Amino acid sequence: MQNKAIQVKGLQKSYKKLHVLKGVYFEVEKGSIFALLGSNGAGKTTIIKILTTLLKQDSGVTTVNGFDVTSKPDNVRQSISLTGQFAAVDEILTGRENLIMIAKLRHLTNPRQIADNLLKRFGLIDAADRRVSTYSGGMRRRLDLAMSLVGKPQLIFLDEPTTGLDPEARIEVWKIVKELADNGTTVFLTTQYLEEAEQLADRIAILHEGRIIANGTLAELKKLFPPVKVEYIEKQPTLEEIFLAIIGKEEEK
Amino acid sequence: MEATKRHFFSDMGAMLGRSMRHITRSMDTIITVTIIPIAMMLLFVYVFGGAIQAGTDNYVNYLLPGIMLMAIASGTAYTAFRLFLDMQRGIFERFHSMPIERSTVLWGHVLTSLVSNTISVVVILLVALIMGFRSSAGVLSWLTVAGILALFTLALTWIAVIPGLTAKSVDGASAFSYPLLFLPFISSAFVPTESMPPIVRAFAENQPVTSIVEAIRALLSSQPVGNNLWIALVWCLGIHLVAYVFAMWIYRHKAA
Ligand SMILES: Nc1ncnc2c1ncn2[C@@H]1O[C@H](COP(=O)(O)OP(=O)(O)OP(=O)(O)O)[C@@H](O)[C@H]1O
Ligand SMILES: [Mg+2]
Numbered sequence: 001m002q003n004k005a006i007q008v009k010g011l012q013k014s015y016k017k018l019h020v021l022k023g024v025y026f027e028v029e030k031g032s033i034f035a036l037l038g039s040n041g042a043g044k045t046t047i048i049k050i051l052t053t054l055l056k057q058d059s060g061v062t063t064v065n066g067f068d069v070t071s072k073p074d075n076v077r078q079s080i081s082l083t084g085q086f087a088a089v090d091e092i093l094t095g096r097e098n099l100i101m102i103a104k105l106r107h108l109t110n111p112r113q114i115a116d117n118l119l120k121r122f123g124l125i126d127a128a129d130r131r132v133s134t135y136s137g138g139m140r141r142r143l144d145l146a147m148s149l150v151g152k153p154q155l156i157f158l159d160e161p162t163t164g165l166d167p168e169a170r171i172e173v174w175k176i177v178k179e180l181a182d183n184g185t186t187v188f189l190t191t192q193y194l195e196e197a198e199q200l201a202d203r204i205a206i207l208h209e210g211r212i213i214a215n216g217t218l219a220e221l222k223k224l225f226p227p228v229k230v231e232y233i234e235k236q237p238t239l240e241e242i243f244l245a246i247i248g249k250e251e252e253k
Numbered sequence: 254m255e256a257t258k259r260h261f262f263s264d265m266g267a268m269l270g271r272s273m274r275h276i277t278r279s280m281d282t283i284i285t286v287t288i289i290p291i292a293m294m295l296l297f298v299y300v301f302g303g304a305i306q307a308g309t310d311n312y313v314n315y316l317l318p319g320i321m322l323m324a325i326a327s328g329t330a331y332t333a334f335r336l337f338l339d340m341q342r343g344i345f346e347r348f349h350s351m352p353i354e355r356s357t358v359l360w361g362h363v364l365t366s367l368v369s370n371t372i373s374v375v376v377i378l379l380v381a382l383i384m385g386f387r388s389s390a391g392v393l394s395w396l397t398v399a400g401i402l403a404l405f406t407l408a409l410t411w412i413a414v415i416p417g418l419t420a421k422s423v424d425g426a427s428a429f430s431y432p433l434l435f436l437p438f439i440s441s442a443f444v445p446t447e448s449m450p451p452i453v454r455a456f457a458e459n460q461p462v463t464s465i466v467e468a469i470r471a472l473l474s475s476q477p478v479g480n481n482l483w484i485a486l487v488w489c490l491g492i493h494l495v496a497y498v499f500a501m502w503i504y505r506h507k508a509a
Contacts (some may be wrong), residue, residue, distance in 0.1 A: 052350040077352040088347035092275050105353050107260060131278075147347070155464040 002066045005155050005186040006051060011060035013046055020046050024060070025233045028203070030154075033177065033187045035201035037194065037243065042207045044190035045085055048159050052082045065155060066105030081153035085160050087144040091133040095124050095143050098132060099150060099179060106151040118146040122176075138169040140222070145176060156180060158189040162196060174199055194239040204239070214246050261354045268361030273334065278367045283347055283369065287376045290324040294377070297443060298384060305444055313386045318469035320381070321402060322462060323434060324373045330430035332366040336417030336427035359414060364402025366410040367403060374402060394472040397431040397482070404489035405465060409433065411496035418503050435504055436462045461488035 006028035010018040013021040020043040037046045049055035051064055053073040062068070067075040082088075090098050096115050102109035119128045122142045127135060132143065141161070158177070162170040168204055177200055181187055191197055197204045198218055205215040214221055221242050237245075264503075294316055297305070299353060302312045309315045339345050339362075348358050378386075390398070415431065420426035437443070440462040446454050457463055464484040471478040 003484060049346075052346075054346055054349055077350060080350065082347060082350040084343045084346050086343045088343040090271065090344055091342070092278050097271075097274065101271055102347075102351075103269055104270075105264060105348070105351055107263060119485065 003030050004028065004063075005017075005065060006188065007061070007063045008047075008051075008062045011047070011050065011062055013043070013050065013055070014058060021211060022209070024210070024212055026068070026188060026205050026212050026215055028188060030186055031181065031184050032202040033181045033189070033200050035197035035204045036188070036202060036207055037192070037197055038190070038207035039192065041143045043210065044207060045159055048082070048084075048188070048190060050133075052080060052157055053077055054082075064107065069155045079153060080155045080157065081151070082157045083144050083148040083159065083161060085163070087140045089140060089143050089147065091171050092131060094129050094131055095119060095135070095139075098143060098147060102147045102150045108151055114150060118149060138165055138172075141165060141169065141173070142153050149180075153185070155186045155188065158187065160190055160192065160195040162191070162193065163240040170196075183219075190229045194243055198239045206243060209248055214242075261357065263352045264357040265360060268357045269364055269418070272361045272365035273368065276372070283372055283376065286328045286331065286369075286373045287324055287380075289327065290320045291380050293323065294320045294384065296382065299378060308353055311385065311387065313381055313384050314388070314474060315470065316443065317378075317381050317386055318466040318473070319437040319440065319462070321374050321377055321441070321469075322405065322465065323437050325370050325402065325406050326409060326430055326433040326436075328370040328373050328407065329366055329413040329433075331369070332362055332410050332426040333413040333417035333420070333426040333429065334423065335365070336362050336414060337420050337423060340464075356501070356504075362414070362450060363407065363410050365425055366413070367406055370406045370493065371403075378427070388473045389475045390473050390476075394475065398469050398472050401465060401469060401482075401485055401489065404486070404493065408489050408493040408496060411493060411500050413505060414500040415496065418500070418507055436460060440466060442466045461485070461492070 004027050006022055006026075008026050011024040012019075023045065026034075028111050036044050036047065048056065050057045050062060051069065053069055053076050057070065062070070064076045066080045069076050090101070093101065096119060098119055099115035100111045103114045108114055119125050119133055122145065124139065124143060124146070127139060132140065135143065139162075145158075145161065148158075161177070162173050165173065174196070177187055177189070181202075187200075189196075189200070201218070203215065204221060205212045207213075214224060216224075219238065221239065222237060224242065224246060294313070297316055298312055305312065336359075345358065347357060351379075388395075416426050416429045439457050440446070440460060441457065442462060446457045446463065449457055464481045467489065468478055468481040468485040471481065
């Protein structure tokens with residue numbers, strides 16, 4: 001039995017002269033939530049594109065659900081779903097039509113029913129028959145997520161799922177992600193919000209200058225943080241401080 | 254591969270369903286596409302018509318084939334435009350990360366182009382009828398004309414796919430159609446080539462628009478078509494083939 005949803009070994013990728021990934025290693029357990037943290041331009045989207053067969057890697061061994069992404073992209077696509085950094089919805093169609101279209105493309109038997117259920121679940125029933133071009137940013141993002149859940153894929157990639165959402169909508173998305181994981185779906189998400197990783201992830205990896213410089217549970221990462229001088233108030237380091245401290249250490253080397 | 258091949262037609266159906274909604278919900282593009290050719294037709298018939306010696310008593314009959322080609326050329330610019338938007342908005346990435354037959358993503362756009370251009374051509378045909386266009390052609394001739402126009406549309410659409418996939422801006426995506434819009438002027442579409450200076454005439458007589466226009470004109474007026482039909486078909490098929498191969502090659506590279 002294969003209990004790893006994702007295995008990445010020595011992954012490298014350059015865009016022309018820009019060496020973005022310089023040997024990335026990590027694994028994701030089935031059924032867990034894995035957060036990849038990194039600043040702008042760190043290469044998070046690049047990793048997601050490689051894992052979802054949209055981009056070819058230069059070298060390394062990358063397997064998703066046991067299938068090699070380079071030699072078995074079709075098998076990989078059968079079991080994954082992607083919510084990209086920018087909402088991938090059809091503006092001219094209605095919310096319902098978007099969902100039905102995806103259900104048809106996934107060759108499911110009852111597209112209307114599936115669309116109905118998802119519209120309910122994501123609070124889009126009232127807007128279901130309006131064109132997506134009239135949706136707010138938050139509604140668009142919810143529809144985008146709903147489209148990714150069509151067909152109940154085993155592994156879901158979310159590239160900065162809450163960027164640009166207001167706090168309420170963000171908590172809404174977090175709830176959905178937690179529900180997914182409770183139902184056994186593996187979630188791979190990227191984020192720049194350290195709080196988001198703290199809230200959701202079973203494991204957190206930090207991508208910096210082309211490599212994973214830290215990888216562990218929140219508790220493990222906290223141990224990496226240099227002990228705080230406690231004076232009057234006991235203070236736990238936040239992930240933000242850990243992140244900055246680790247990046248700081250890397251830069252000193 | 255096996256699993257995805259079997260789904261070609263159902264994926265195609267889903268993509269076509271999407272495209273058809275795009276057309277029916279943007280009928281204004283049909284107006285944008287047809288308005289200039291119709292204006293040209295009005296201008297040439299009612300303003301310049303009297304001065305042009307086309308050798309026919311019904312100048313609308315003479316003009317119509319060229320006007321239809323113009324409309325198709327400007328219509329295919331919308332394919333480039335739609336494709337460009339799809340690339341920008343990331344819906345391609347969603348499709349490409351799904352287990353679908355990838356080429357159906359492009360074919361959806363190509364068939365959309367065929368349908369919307371058919372609508373444009375019908376609109377122009379209706380306006381021409383009001384303006385006095387008459388044809389003695391039989392069913393077979395009309396079908397042949399429809400076939401040539403469809404092939405011409407497909408050929409230009411596959412050309413349009415190339416800037417649609419590679420353009421850096423919206424304007425860049427549709428700029429390819431400007432030279433195509435001018436080709437009818439340097440052909441026998443509006444005036445017979447005999448009146449042109451030698452060099453222009455040589456170009457006009459050997460470029461695709463002239464043979465296509467002449468073939469359609471002959472078919473619609475029940476005249477013998479001669480070689481023009483074959484030359485027109487060879488042009489359309491040739492352009493189609495080259496553009497298709499090139500577009501698919503770019504698409505495969507872009508879609509990794
Ligand atoms: N198609 C491309 N061609 C050239 N360079 C690229 C391309 N895509 C990304 N890059 C560069 O690669 C680097 C990593 O990009 P990537 O999008 O993976 O970062 P990211 O971590 O997702 O950033 P962000 O948080 O801003 O989304 C950036 O410097 C970016 O400019
Ligand atoms: Mg990114």
